[in-house]
Amino acid sequence: MKGLIGxxxxxxxxxxxxxxxxxxxxxxxxxxxxxxxxxxxxxKWDAHTPFPVHGLEGAMGMKRSKLPWIVLALxxxxxxxxxxxxxxxHTTAYPxxxxxxxxFTWPAFIPITFELGVLGGALGAVGGxxxxxxxxxxxxxxxxxxxxxxxxxxxxFISIESWDPRFDASQTVRLLESAxxxxxxxxxxxx
Amino acid sequence: xxxTPGPDRYDPVVGRPTLILGGHDFHSITEAVARPLERPTxxxxxxxxLPSVALLGLLGIAxxxxxxxxxxxxxxxxxxxxxxxxTNFVFWVxxxxxxxxxxxxxxxxxxxxxxxxxxxxEAMTIFAVMCALIFPGIHVGRVWVAYFMFPIPxxxxxxxxxxxxxxxxxxxxxxxxxxxxxxxxxxxxxDLATIRDRAITPLRQKIYGFFALGWRGxxxxxxxxxxxxxxxxGLATPLVLSVHSIVSMDFAVSQIPGWHTTIFPPYFVAGxxxxxxxxxxxxxxxxxxxxxxxxxxxIRHFDYMAKIILVTGSMVGYAYAMEFFIAWYSGNDYxxxxxxxxxxxPYAWAYWTMIxxxxxxxxxxxxxxxxxxxxxxFVMSIFVNIGMWFERFVxxxxxxxxxxxxxxxxxxRPTIWDxxxxxxxxxxxxxxxxxxxxxxxxxxxxxxxxVLPQADPHAHPPPERTLVRDRLAxxxxx
Numbered sequence: 239m240k241g242l243i244g245x246x247x248x249x250x251x252x253x254x255x256x257x258x259x260x261x262x263x264x265x266x267x268x269x270x271x272x273x274x275x276x277x278x279x280x281x282k283w284d285a286h287t288p289f290p291v292h293g294l295e296g297a298m299g300m301k302r303s304k305l306p307w308i309v310l311a312l313x314x315x316x317x318x319x320x321x322x323x324x325x326x327x328h329t330t331a332y333p334x335x336x337x338x339x340x341x342f343t344w345p346a347f348i349p350i351t352f353e354l355g356v357l358g359g360a361l362g363a364v365g366g367x368x369x370x371x372x373x374x375x376x377x378x379x380x381x382x383x384x385x386x387x388x389x390x391x392x393x394x395f396i397s398i399e400s401w402d403p404r405f406d407a408s409q410t411v412r413l414l415e416s417a418x419x420x421x422x423x424x425x426x427x428x429x
Numbered sequence: 430x431x432x433t434p435g436p437d438r439y440d441p442v443v444g445r446p447t448l449i450l451g452g453h454d455f456h457s458i459t460e461a462v463a464r465p466l467e468r469p470t471x472x473x474x475x476x477x478x479l480p481s482v483a484l485l486g487l488l489g490i491a492x493x494x495x496x497x498x499x500x501x502x503x504x505x506x507x508x509x510x511x512x513x514x515x516t517n518f519v520f521w522v523x524x525x526x527x528x529x530x531x532x533x534x535x536x537x538x539x540x541x542x543x544x545x546x547x548x549x550x551e552a553m554t555i556f557a558v559m560c561a562l563i564f565p566g567i568h569v570g571r572v573w574v575a576y577f578m579f580p581i582p583x584x585x586x587x588x589x590x591x592x593x594x595x596x597x598x599x600x601x602x603x604x605x606x607x608x609x610x611x612x613x614x615x616x617x618x619x620d621l622a623t624i625r626d627r628a629i630t631p632l633r634q635k636i637y638g639f640f641a642l643g644w645r646g647x648x649x650x651x652x653x654x655x656x657x658x659x660x661x662x663g664l665a666t667p668l669v670l671s672v673h674s675i676v677s678m679d680f681a682v683s684q685i686p687g688w689h690t691t692i693f694p695p696y697f698v699a700g701x702x703x704x705x706x707x708x709x710x711x712x713x714x715x716x717x718x719x720x721x722x723x724x725x726x727x728i729r730h731f732d733y734m735a736k737i738i739l740v741t742g743s744m745v746g747y748a749y750a751m752e753f754f755i756a757w758y759s760g761n762d763y764x765x766x767x768x769x770x771x772x773x774x775p776y777a778w779a780y781w782t783m784i785x786x787x788x789x790x791x792x793x794x795x796x797x798x799x800x801x802x803x804x805x806x807f808v809m810s811i812f813v814n815i816g817m818w819f820e821r822f823v824x825x826x827x828x829x830x831x832x833x834x835x836x837x838x839x840x841x842r843p844t845i846w847d848x849x850x851x852x853x854x855x856x857x858x859x860x861x862x863x864x865x866x867x868x869x870x871x872x873x874x875x876x877x878x879x880v881l882p883q884a885d886p887h888a889h890p891p892p893e894r895t896l897v898r899d900r901l902a903x904x905x906x907x
Contacts (some may be wrong), residue, residue: 246643265884265885265886268886284649285647285648286645286647287646287648288455288459288623289884291648291886292885292886293886294648297886300649300652303652303653305656305657305660327580327588327591336590343592346592347591349597350600353601356667359660359664360611360665361611363661364614366653367653367654367657371647371654373642373643373644373650377643380645386645387626389626390619390623390625391459
C-alpha cells in the first residue's frame with residue numbers, strides 16, 4: 239500500500255509504535271469487542287469495517303455527527319445567494335419591465351433559489367464529510383500492515399493508537415486478545 | 430443445520446427470503462463484483478463498445494455540421510420550432526430520474542433491494558444527463574453565445590431573465606447533474622478502496638488509490654459518511670422532483686394549447702420514472718448475465734421494478750385521459766382542437782404508438798409470470814422507452830404544428846441530421862456505460878454487504894432458517 243499519491247499524511251504519535259491492530263472474524267465479534275474497549279476507557283481508537291456496521295457508533299461510545307449543521311449553513315447560504323443574485327439583477331443591475339410586471343417578482347425567483355440551496359447543501363454534505371474525516375489522506379501507518387488491506391473486503395479491525403493515555407503495548411494487546419480477536423499485532427511507526 | 434445455498438435461504442432477523450441468493454458471504458460479493466474489472470477485456474465488451482463509439486463519432490459529425498451550417502440542417506420550420514432536439518432533451522433527462530429514485534427515494538424508504546442496482550442506475554443517471562445537456566446547448570443555433578444562459582458578468586452589462594422557466598431549467602438540470610455526480614462518487618469511495626486493495630498492478634493501485642482518497646473503513650469516518658449519504662438522499666429527492674417539474678414548465682408556462690396545463694409537473698415526473706426504470710431493466714438484463722451477477726441482481730429485483738413500471742405507467746395513462754377530459758371540460762376551442770387533432774390528425778400514428786407502448790403494453794405486468802420473465806421484461810422495457818420518446822415528440826410537435834392561424838400550419842419531417850443526433854446521443858450514452866462497467870464496480874459492494882444477514886452485529890450464529898410465518902404456524906399447530 240506504500241507509494242500512493244500523497245496529499246495529506248497522518249500525524250504520528252511519538253515512540254516506537256503507532257498502535258495495536260486486532261482482527262475479528264464477524265461483525266458480531268467486533269461489536270462486542272468495541273464495547274469492551276469503550277468500557278476500558280480508551281479514547282484514541284477506531285474500528286475498521288468493509289461496510290457501516292449498524293449500531294457500532296453506540297458500541298464505540300461516539301457522539302452524533304455535526305455534519306447536519308454544516309449542511310444547513312451551506313444550504314441556507316446557497317439559497318440566500320440565489321435569491322440575492324436574482325433580486326439584484328432584476329431590480330438594480332438590469333431592470334427590465336416585462337409584461338408590465340413589477341421588478342421584484344419574488345415568486346418567480348423561488349425555483350432557482352431552491353436549486354442553489356440544494357447545490358449548497360450537497361456541496362456542504364460532501365465537503366463537510368471529507369473535512370470532518372480529514373480525507374483525502376493517502377498515507378497512513380495502517381496501510382503498511384499487509385493484513386489490514388482486508389478491511390475493504392471481509393476483515394473487521396480495531397486499532398488503538400499509542401497516544402491514547404491508557405495505551406500500554408502489552409496490556410492493550412492482552413485486552414484485544416481477551417475481547418475475541420483472531421489476530422493481534424503491534425503496528426510500528428513508519429521510519 | 431448446515432447453510433443451504435440457494436433460493437430457500439431466509440434472513441434470520443426479519444424472517445424473509447434473503448435479497449442476495451447463492452449463499453454469498455462478504456468475500457464472495459467482493460470477488461463477484463471486482464473480478465470482472467481485473468480480468469482481460471472480454472471480446473463481447475468490444476462488441477458493445479465499438480458500435481457505441483461509432484455512433485458517438487456520428488454525433489460528433491452531426492454536431493460539427495450543425496455548428497458549421499446552422500439548425501436549418503434539422504427538419505425544423507415555423508411553426509415547429511422545437512422538435513427532435515427538445516424531444517431528445519426531455520427523453521434523456523427523464524431516463525436519468527429512475528437512477529435518482531433508486532438511489533435517493535428508495536433509500537429514504539429503506540428499500541434494501543435497491544443496493545444491488547443503485548450504482549449502475551446512478552451511473553445511468555449521470556450519462557443520461559450528459560446526453561440531455563447536449564441538446565439545449567446545441568439547439569440555440571449560435572452556440573458561441575451559449576454563455577448568455579449563465580449569469581456571467583459581461584462587457585454588455587447584460588443579465589439573463591431569471592423569470593423564465595427556460596433559465597430555471599439551466600439551473601435545475603446542471604445542478605441535478607452535479608448533485609448526481611457527488612452522490613455517485615460518495616457511494617463509490619469505499620468500493621474504490623476495495624479495488625485499490627486488490628490491485629494487481631502498481632498503476633491500478635495508484636489510480637484507484639488516488640480516487641479512494643485514502644479510505645480506511647474507519648467507523649469514525651463511516652459515521653459522517655452515513656450522515657452525508659442520508660442528507661444527499663434527502664436533498665436529491667426534492668431535487669429530482671423539481672427538475673422534471675421545471676422541465677414541464679418550459680411547456681406549461683407558455684400559452685400554446687396542449688402545453689398550457691397544470692397537470693404537467695406530476696405527469697412529467699411519473700413519466701420520467703416510468704422511462705428510467707425501463708432503461709434500468711434494459712441495462713441490467715444485459716449486465717447481470719454478461720458479468721455473472723444473477724445472484725446479486727435477482728429476478729426479485731426485476732419483479733419490483735416491473736411493479737414500479739406498472740404504477741407509473743398507469744399514472745401516465747391517467748394523465749393522458751385527464752388531458753382530454755380537461756380539453757373538453759374547459760370549453761376552450763383551441764384546446765379541444767389540439768387534443769382531437771393529436772389523436773386523429775396528421776400525427777395520429779405517433780399518438781397511437783405512444784398509447785400502445787406506454788399504456789397498453791405495461792398491462793402485462795399485472796401478471797407475475799410477465800414480471801419474472803427476462804425476455805418479456807426486456808422487450809417491454811424497449812417498448813416503454815420507444816413510447817416515452819414518442820410521448821415527448823407528441824407533446825412538442827403536435828401542439829406546435831397547428832398554429833392559431835391555418836395559413837401557418839405545417840408538418841415536421843426529420844432529416845438525416847435529426848436522426849444522426851438521436852442515434853449519436855445513444856452512442857454517447859452506451860460508450861460511457863461500457864467504460865463504466867469495464868473500469869468501475871457496477872454493484873455497490875459496501876452496500877450489498879450490509880443487507881446480508883450476517884452483517885447484523887446481533888445475528889446469532891448459526892442463523893435459523895425458517896420463515897416467521899412458518900414458525901408461527903408451527904406454534905399454532907402445537
